[in-house]
Amino acid sequence: MATVADQFIEVLRQAGVRRIYGVVGDSLNPVVDAVRRTRGIDWVHVRNEEAGAFAAAAEAQTTGRLAVCAGSCGPGNTHLIQGLYDAHRSGAPVLALASQIPSVQIGSGYFQETHPERLFVDCSHFCEPIVTPEQMPRILRTAIQHAIGLGGVSVLTLPGDVAGRETAGPTGEHDFLVQKGIVRPPSDQVEQLAGALNRARKVMLFCGYGVRDAHAEVIELAHRLLSPVGHALRGKEWIQYENPFDVGMSGLLGYGACYEAMQDADLVLLLGTDFPYDPFLPGKNTIQVDDDPSKPGRRTPLDLAVHGDVGETIRLVLDKVEQKRDRSYLDEMLHRHARALENVVSAYTRDIDRHIPIHPEYVAGVLDDLADDDAIFTVDTGMCNVWAARYLTPNGRRRVMGSFVHGSMANALPHAIGAQFGAPGRQVVSISGDGGLGMLLGELLTVRLHRVPVKIILFDNASLGMVKLEMMVDGLPSYETDHEPVDYAAIAEAAGIESARVERPSDVRTVMERALAAPGPYLVDVVTDPNALSIPPRITPQQVKGFALSAGKTVLTGGVGKMLDLARSNLRNIPRP
Numbered sequence: 388m389a390t391v392a393d394q395f396i397e398v399l400r401q402a403g404v405r406r407i408y409g410v411v412g413d414s415l416n417p418v419v420d421a422v423r424r425t426r427g428i429d430w431v432h433v434r435n436e437e438a439g440a441f442a443a444a445a446e447a448q449t450t451g452r453l454a455v456c457a458g459s460c461g462p463g464n465t466h467l468i469q470g471l472y473d474a475h476r477s478g479a480p481v482l483a484l485a486s487q488i489p490s491v492q493i494g495s496g497y498f499q500e501t502h503p504e505r506l507f508v509d510c511s512h513f514c515e516p517i518v519t520p521e522q523m524p525r526i527l528r529t530a531i532q533h534a535i536g537l538g539g540v541s542v543l544t545l546p547g548d549v550a551g552r553e554t555a556g557p558t559g560e561h562d563f564l565v566q567k568g569i570v571r572p573p574s575d576q577v578e579q580l581a582g583a584l585n586r587a588r589k590v591m592l593f594c595g596y597g598v599r600d601a602h603a604e605v606i607e608l609a610h611r612l613l614s615p616v617g618h619a620l621r622g623k624e625w626i627q628y629e630n631p632f633d634v635g636m637s638g639l640l641g642y643g644a645c646y647e648a649m650q651d652a653d654l655v656l657l658l659g660t661d662f663p664y665d666p667f668l669p670g671k672n673t674i675q676v677d678d679d680p681s682k683p684g685r686r687t688p689l690d691l692a693v694h695g696d697v698g699e700t701i702r703l704v705l706d707k708v709e710q711k712r713d714r715s716y717l718d719e720m721l722h723r724h725a726r727a728l729e730n731v732v733s734a735y736t737r738d739i740d741r742h743i744p745i746h747p748e749y750v751a752g753v754l755d756d757l758a759d760d761d762a763i764f765t766v767d768t769g770m771c772n773v774w775a776a777r778y779l780t781p782n783g784r785r786r787v788m789g790s791f792v793h794g795s796m797a798n799a800l801p802h803a804i805g806a807q808f809g810a811p812g813r814q815v816v817s818i819s820g821d822g823g824l825g826m827l828l829g830e831l832l833t834v835r836l837h838r839v840p841v842k843i844i845l846f847d848n849a850s851l852g853m854v855k856l857e858m859m860v861d862g863l864p865s866y867e868t869d870h871e872p873v874d875y876a877a878i879a880e881a882a883g884i885e886s887a888r889v890e891r892p893s894d895v896r897t898v899m900e901r902a903l904a905a906p907g908p909y910l911v912d913v914v915t916d917p918n919a920l921s922i923p924p925r926i927t928p929q930q931v932k933g934f935a936l937s938a939g940k941t942v943l944t945g946g947v948g949k950m951l952d953l954a955r956s957n958l959r960n961i962p963r964p
């Protein structure tokens with residue numbers, strides 16, 4: 388007898404799903420048993436369902452395919468919510484199975500009763516219950532298509548007793564719509580865009596995740612317009628490499644001349660970005676191009692909104708855009724960018740080989756040197772975002788993942804687990820903070836259980852560095868941000884994971900080389916300076932006052948790593964008069 392659970396797993400297999408992340412038990416038992424009996428799909432046991440959802444999100448972003456997580460009734464599936472918010476806001480195609488109490492008990496206040504069909508609505512495109520076998524397999528296929536087609540989360544609620552019932556009909560075969568069409572902008576919007584670009588003397592391009600398939604087109608447009616090119620955090624890996632027009636990043640983690648270039652421009656062209664920090668935007672003289680019609684204009688007033696894929700839009704407009712001749716704006720911004728980075732670098736390079744605690748900038752720089760050219764980095768929220776943004780050098784093959792939109796702590800290690808399952812032949816590095824690692828510390832046991840060969844580079848400053856910085860911006864003394872040091876290398880060793888604790892900068896490179904070359908998982912616990920914080924590229928007078936009130940001797944500059952090398956290289960390309 389085939390059960391609803393069997394049918395459920397068969398549909399997942401047809402959709403290309405290879406594993407389910409979750410914690411077994413209780414109302415999930417029929418589904419888990421169906422996985423046991425089905426070839427080609429596995430169960431990945433995690434220590435917390437939240438980590439399972441993070442892992443599924445990273446696998447989906449690594450492979451571009453649907454990934455699946457599951458939680459049993461009540462607290463089992465409520466644990467999923469943090470990771471599902473992250474997946475949904477990142478656009479990762481994830482299906483979550485929220486198992487439910489016995490169907491006859493729903494509404495009675497039964498043990499562990501919750502209402503997942505209500506709970507997960509805000510972090511999903513599709514959230515519906517399966518209450519009878521007759522709904523299968525159509526309801527599951529509908530959920531899968533929503534996740535794949537719209538990019539984000541679908542949630543299905545399934546009572547354990549319904550999962551164990553006999554199927555009502557055959558499963559059959561089904562072709563999912565995976566490859567989506569390219570949005571072509573209306574011709575009148577292309578004409579208006581070309582006219583605006585031709586009229587403006589100083590055009591600045593600001594790029595987000597939406598330029599991921601349009602690197603060549605953006606660079607060609609920048610060359611035609613002689614435009615500085617800046618980026619948001621999610622745009623960095625897609626546009627900064629092989630870019631002679633780069634002026635860095637804007638936002639709270641920003642650096643270089645990106646903010647200045649944007650403010651000095653006659654026209655700012657936002658390409659595939661939903662950059663949320665409107666105080667960094669000029670608030671005028673702005674055009675936005677996006678293939679999602681809901682996004683243009685929600686961050687800043689626009690002179691023109693263009694609905695289209697970034698690459699397709701640029702290809703259509705290039706024939707209509709005149710070659711600009713005046714390089715003065717571009718060259719000035721490239722010089723400003725290089726000067727800004729030179730000044731910052733000089734602030735943290737003094738005595739770097741002897742400075743104890745270790746400069747986190749130094750650790751990030753060494754990692755960037757040693758990591759594979761196609762490495763996948765997963766990054767904890769907080770100061771780790773700063774070091775990744777300023778030190779990891781993109782090349783078109785490396786990937787950088789984090790909770791960049793939802794901003795959840797503790798994402799890096801579970802993201803690394805999912806990324807490694809999705810790309811078993813690639814080097815995966817978790818750039819973890821001690822605050823994030825400590826929050827989901829049990830996932831070290833997941834790494835050990837499955838022998839996941841991730842490399843965990845722990846920036847261990849015994850502090851919540853980003854929270855400390857936020858307090859300082861408000862003129863407040865840091866409070867409850869620092870805590871007792873913990874030897875995480877010893878914890879990892881006790882869990883059966885090879886590890887090392889590094890307290891001297893002279894040991895960083897040797898230990899990291901050993902870790903990255905190890906065939907299995909490895910944790911490097913680097914004791915870093917808790918006073919190494921990052922100042923944004925633009926701060927208000929009130930924020931300056933806040934820093935002055937609370938900073939003391941704290942180092943606020945932060946480093947910028949290889950970005951300086953890139954800026955220097957771009958300066959060499961400026962034609963001499």
